[in-house]
Amino acid sequence: MSTNPLSPGTHTVEVDGVTQRYHVHGTGPVCLAHPGGPGVHWDYLRMPEVEKHLTMVYVEPIGTGGSGRLPSHPHGYTRDRYSRNVEALIDHLAVPRVFLLGHSHGGFVAQYHALRRPGRLAGVILYDSAPVTGPEHIAEAVRGVEEFARRNAGNPGLARVLEAFGSIGAISGDEQFTAAVRGLLPAYFADYWGREREFAPMRDTVSGSHISGLDEHLVPDMIDDRESLGTLTLPALVIVGRYDVICGVRWGQELHKLIPGSELLILEDSGHFGHIEEPGAFARAVAGFTASASA
Numbered sequence: 014m015s016t017n018p019l020s021p022g023t024h025t026v027e028v029d030g031v032t033q034r035y036h037v038h039g040t041g042p043v044c045l046a047h048p049g050g051p052g053v054h055w056d057y058l059r060m061p062e063v064e065k066h067l068t069m070v071y072v073e074p075i076g077t078g079g080s081g082r083l084p085s086h087p088h089g090y091t092r093d094r095y096s097r098n099v100e101a102l103i104d105h106l107a108v109p110r111v112f113l114l115g116h117s118h119g120g121f122v123a124q125y126h127a128l129r130r131p132g133r134l135a136g137v138i139l140y141d142s143a144p145v146t147g148p149e150h151i152a153e154a155v156r157g158v159e160e161f162a163r164r165n166a167g168n169p170g171l172a173r174v175l176e177a178f179g180s181i182g183a184i185s186g187d188e189q190f191t192a193a194v195r196g197l198l199p200a201y202f203a204d205y206w207g208r209e210r211e212f213a214p215m216r217d218t219v220s221g222s223h224i225s226g227l228d229e230h231l232v233p234d235m236i237d238d239r240e241s242l243g244t245l246t247l248p249a250l251v252i253v254g255r256y257d258v259i260c261g262v263r264w265g266q267e268l269h270k271l272i273p274g275s276e277l278l279i280l281e282d283s284g285h286f287g288h289i290e291e292p293g294a295f296a297r298a299v300a301g302f303t304a305s306a307s308a
Contacts, residue, residue, distance in 0.1 A: 018106050019043065019068060023079075028101040032081035034073040035102060039064030042135070042303055043108050045099060047072045049117025049141075051090055052190055052224040054078045057215060058116055060288045062296035067112070067303060072102065072119075077222040087222075089229035092125040092236070099126050103133045112303055114138040117260055117285065121146070121236050124268075127249070128241050136248035136306040138299060141257050141285050143264035144271060146236040150264075157258030161200045174200050190223040201285035203256040208290075215289065242271035248306040249275040252298065254283030254290070276302060 018024060025034045036055065044067045048058045055073045063069060073080045075098060076090050083089045099122070103111055112135050115123025120142020127137040143150055158178060165171050177196025184190050198216045199205035205212055228234055249272045253265030262279060269277035278298045283290040 019070070019108070025079075026102060026105045028075075028098050031075050031083065032079075033075060033098050033102060034079045036071040036073065037068065038071070039067055039069045041067040042112065042307055043068045043070060043106065044112040044114055044138075044299075044303065045070045045072055045102065047074065047095070047099065047113070047115045047119035047122050049115075049119045050077075050221055050224060051095075051118045051226065052077055053117075053194060053219065053221040057219050057286075058288070060292070060296065060299075062292040063288070063299050066296065066300035070102070070106065070111075072099065074098070074119075076224050083229075085229040087225045088227045088231060090224050090226075091228050091234045092122050093129075095122045096126040096130060100130050100133070109133070110135040112136050112138065112306070114140060114299070115142060116140045117142065120260070124238055124242065124245075125236075127245055127247055128238065131245075131247055134247055136250070136303065137245075138250045138252065138302065139268055140252045141254060141260040141265075141287070142251075142268065143260045144236075144238045144242060144268055145264075153261065153263055154259050157261050158200060161256075161258050165199075165206070168206060170199060170206060184223055187220075187222050191220045194219055194221055200258050203254065203282055203284045203290060205284075212289070239267075239271060242268070243273065245272050248302070250278065250298065250302040251275055252278045252280065252287060252295065254280045254285060254287045256284040259285060 019037055021037050023036050025032050046058055048055045055071050076082050113123050120139045123137050173196055177193050180193050195216050251265050251268045253262055269275050280287040280291045288295045
């Protein structure tokens with residue numbers, strides 16, 4: 014068995030007594046990818062086109078999949094806890110600097126890490142993220158879902174999607190979480206039903222673990238980085254899908270304005286999964302950004 018922490022395949026490392034699993038694919042400069050949710054299992058984030066340019070290290074966040082769980086599970090999975098695990102994983106990989114890509118909630122983790130532990134980062138990619146959670150974010154998401162419903166009025170699958178949105182507040186276990194994610198998925202694509210044959214396998218296999226969003230004291234881990242993002246000096250790329258209902262263009266543009274010198278890519282034919290919907294354009298942007306930041 015290879016002891017190289019960057020050899021292709023699945024690896025584990027112990028962080029504060031909890032198993033952290035990760036997966037290595039591709040070749041080139043190292044980029045850690047932190048998935049969203051929190052709680053969605055990592056494999057939806059595989060980026061084969063990006064792997065042609067970068068060594069992708071897909072983080073399997075603690076509390077999900079084959080990684081260990083905290084004694085306080087499903088609580089305690091704060092951004093600071095995830096960030097500490099990212100830093101420990103970078104140390105374990107034994108490379109001077111890495112890129113950090115965060116998708117959705119993983120973007121919240123990535124921007125937190127970039128603001129507080131930037132020393133080992135070559136750059137940060139905030140993919141379908143936002144600078145804030147809470148009432149503003151919820152209101153924008155509701156608007157996005159309403160627009161999705163208008164675009165798809167009369168589609169027989171719409172009722173199941175709206176029912177899944179209505180179930181979110183009652184989730185208390187892994188099976189409920191997985192069912193909700195699969196129910197919601199059409200709303201997260203620009204044109205799920207127009208490309209259903211292509212995207213249905215993901216909907217049938219995506220899974221996750223229920224993570225509460227509360228710290229170990231049952232206090233919500235709220236996010237508002239707007240006052241801090243102006244201090245970020247790392248190279249930054251912001252990517253957002255035009256039809257993203259949960260972390261849409263408003264938030265991508267706001268991140269871009271807040272982060273000095275950042276780049277912004279709006280994927281015009283994507284929702285929340287541009288790496289799947291427009292893989293070529295997504296990969297070109299990431300490869301170009303990392304090459305420029307490495308020069």
